[in-house]
Amino acid sequence: MGNPRERDAPEVTGQEGLRAALDDVMEQRGAWPGRAPWVRAAVAAMPRHDFAPDRLWRWTGRAYVPIDRGSAFEEWTAEVYGSPDAAAVTEIRGGVPSSSLSAQGVVVDMLDALRLESGQRVLELGTGTGWNAALLARRAGSVVSVEVGAGLAAAAAGRLKRAGADVDVRVADGAAGWSAGAPYDRVIATYAVDSVPWAWVEQTRPGGRIVLPWGRLGHVALTVAGDGRSASGWVQGLATFMPARGTDLGRDFQQVREAAPYADERPFTRDLTPLRDDWHLRFALRVAVSDVQITTAEDEDGLNAWLHDGSTSWAMLAAVGDGTTVAYQGGPRRLADEVERGWDGWLTEGRPELYDYGLTVTSDQQYAWCRDAETGPRWPGV
The missing domain is CATH 3.40.50.150 (Vaccinia Virus protein VP39)
Structure with missing residues (x-):
């Protein structure tokens, strides 16, 4: 080096x-x-x-x-x-x-x-x-x-x-x-x-x-x-650490996809680049859809994303080579829809940075918040 x-x-x-x-x-x-x-x-x-x-x-x-x-x-x-x-x-x-x-x-x-x-x-x-x-x-x-x-x-x-x-x-x-x-x-x-x-x-x-x-x-x-x-x-x-020993990591994307049947597909109209490159958006989605894991990768057709909840539902945002992206979804949840709603919420809040978020813990609950622990938006149970 x-x-x-x-x-x-x-x-x-x-x-x-x-x-x-x-x-x-x-x-x-x-x-x-x-x-x-x-x-x-x-x-x-x-x-x-x-x-x-x-x-x-x-x-x-x-x-x-x-x-x-x-x-x-x-x-x-x-x-x-x-x-x-x-x-x-x-x-x-x-x-x-x-x-x-x-x-x-x-x-x-x-x-x-x-x-x-x-x-x-x-x-x-x-x-x-x-x-x-x-x-x-x-x-x-x-x-x-x-x-x-x-x-x-x-x-x-x-x-x-x-x-x-x-x-x-x-x-x-x-x-x-x-x-x-x-x-x-x-x-x-x-x-x-x-x-x-x-x-x-x-x-x-x-x-x-x-x-x-x-x-x-x-x-x-x-x-x-x-x-x-x-x-x-x-x-x-930002920090990525290993979980506590014995933590159930759930299924990976392929395992979830194999277990959960295909349900529907639709156009996904927004650019995926921020989903890959903007860590403030990534953190906001970590709060808004806390159990959804997101992976991105680029191939000859464009940028793709894989979403899953480690259990029952999955979505694939697939570039098809003509500048468009299709969302394929399976399982009881519609993860592409959930991610879009979380993304829209982040935009509505004015694109807060990850440093604008916080966490409060009491003996019987835990919740995340944005900008103000008392008056800002909250996400309970994350």
Whole structure:
């Protein structure tokens, strides 16, 4: 990875060279948080490669293949330090990733959003490799990290000890938090949830902050109300994290299409380009039709999209080569229609950015909102 300022810069190789190149890319992007300089210092003190297992996994376009430190060190290092946006897959189950060393850019962004003060008590949900916990330990007064996988927890605890990071690693289901150490000043999750466990709010002091990846797209920072009866806050940025272990991911598009009969077709008159390129629209649809997964790809006929709900319904927005698109739909729902309604709602609201959205959680409900938690439009149950 070369310096983006030097078009003809030589290729960077070696662990320290790749590490420095990643640091430089983040510098050029302005991705190092100015209000939290401790984060960059922590990343420098706790290198990613010290927390990566000996075997990583690379996607070839067809399957995940192993990359071993011992036999392919340069390739292994490139997986660790490839890009601010790339996670290094550390575990495969059933042919799909189940754990990773999260992308450095996203880790840094979420630590910035945590607003961690020196000496505060932190609960981390999802120890993983231990790297995020090690970064937290450079700033916090105490860190409790919960990991549901006993093997992952033991390996992470060993890495943390070797790195000199004081972290209390516990084997437990993160959905229940860790009440023995409550209340915490800050809570941070390293895996995605659609519904925020109320235990996380209960175990955070009033005024405390909770940062988590929310569903398939985006991470949020919630502040616990003074009476402890709710937590609310804004979307902070884009993030794609693995879900909690054991989460039912549902069927993929092909499985849903095979199970749900074809129902109808109609012209789809709007340009699909924003559906592919506009992440503010993508996030708005994530809120408006929260269970619908959207994939786009271009072929010789034009831009296409595949929609499914992981269960019973599907739609295919297919370019037919003459500048038009046809919506084919199957199952009891009409997903193309639902996406269009969500798209229209976003346009009616004036194309809000993803940062205009927020989330509120109480003991018995959760809802998203736009622009204002009290008076803005709401989407309950997302």
